[in-house]
Amino acid sequence: MPNTLDIVNLRKVFGARGRAGGVVAVNDVSFSIARGEVLGLVGESGSGKSTIARLIARLHTPTAGEILLNGQPVPRRLGGRALKRLRKNVQMIFQDPYASLNPVHPVAYTLKRPLQIHGLARGGTQAEVDSLLERVGLSPASTYAGKRSFELSGGQRQRVGIARALAARPELILADEPTSALDVSIRLDVMNLMLDLRDQEGLSMLFITHDLAGARYMSDRVAVLYAGTLVELGPAVEVIDRPQHPYTQLLKSAAPKPDAGLVPETIEARGEVPDLTTLPPGCPFEPRCPHAMPECRDGLPKMYDVGHGHTARCILHDPAIRARNQGLVTV
Ligand code: SF4
């Protein structure tokens, strides 16, 4: 069975029409999401996480690289019908449920629109709306169908946002920081809802977050992005409990300790987020890396296999560098 999503050497350069001088927001990123898998995409603000989601949903056009859905390449030029089909199969859930719902419309209208647009639930629209509300825990549906977004709590709004995404019967959900605008106390409820829906509906999910604890809780595998570059990829437990890239290690050391709360609010790492217009040659993390060596500037390191399906883009895993270090530097 093909993966739900493959992205291959995906690249997005903003400005300068892709020529030198533009900002490389996404730098040759490759990863896959299997059917029913949750892939966590972790990084600081400005690391390119949202841009990747917007490229997959074709809200941006890639500069280079390929996106495949169910093994089929998504053409660079997408006509109206093909774009509509893509937008049905790939649904987004946004960070801010306050901004993503129109306060004028009652919840039922918000959920009917995608059903109408995609020609789903003809005649049975009301039953489908009720079912959507029940599936996201807004029960009984009659209590919520007539409400407007300002009459709902933040958690209830995000449940409506999730129901709206489900309405189109997508195969892939792109959830862009879906819990970071919510109170800590209800984040776990929303994450559990998303995991239940994955199990019940067989959805695949890209879960974008800057919260390592949330990524570990939600994800089967985790991809770590730094300055538009994929730096680490592997099973969630491996990447987060035993990070093999100095950047992921920095993120982890900057995160609140687990006993400070189940889901910490923020894990912004120490140091400056890089200016994407003046990235150094070679490893993008070199200016902040405690282990930087002259060789780190020689070229972008490859992804080194560190075992257990886990890869890290750092030359400390190069056998020759390891031998030279003789165990003095460990990652
Ligand atoms: Fe640090 Fe060099 Fe590894 Fe980059 S390649 S993370 S600069 S040690």
Ligand code: MG
């Ligand atoms: Mg973002």
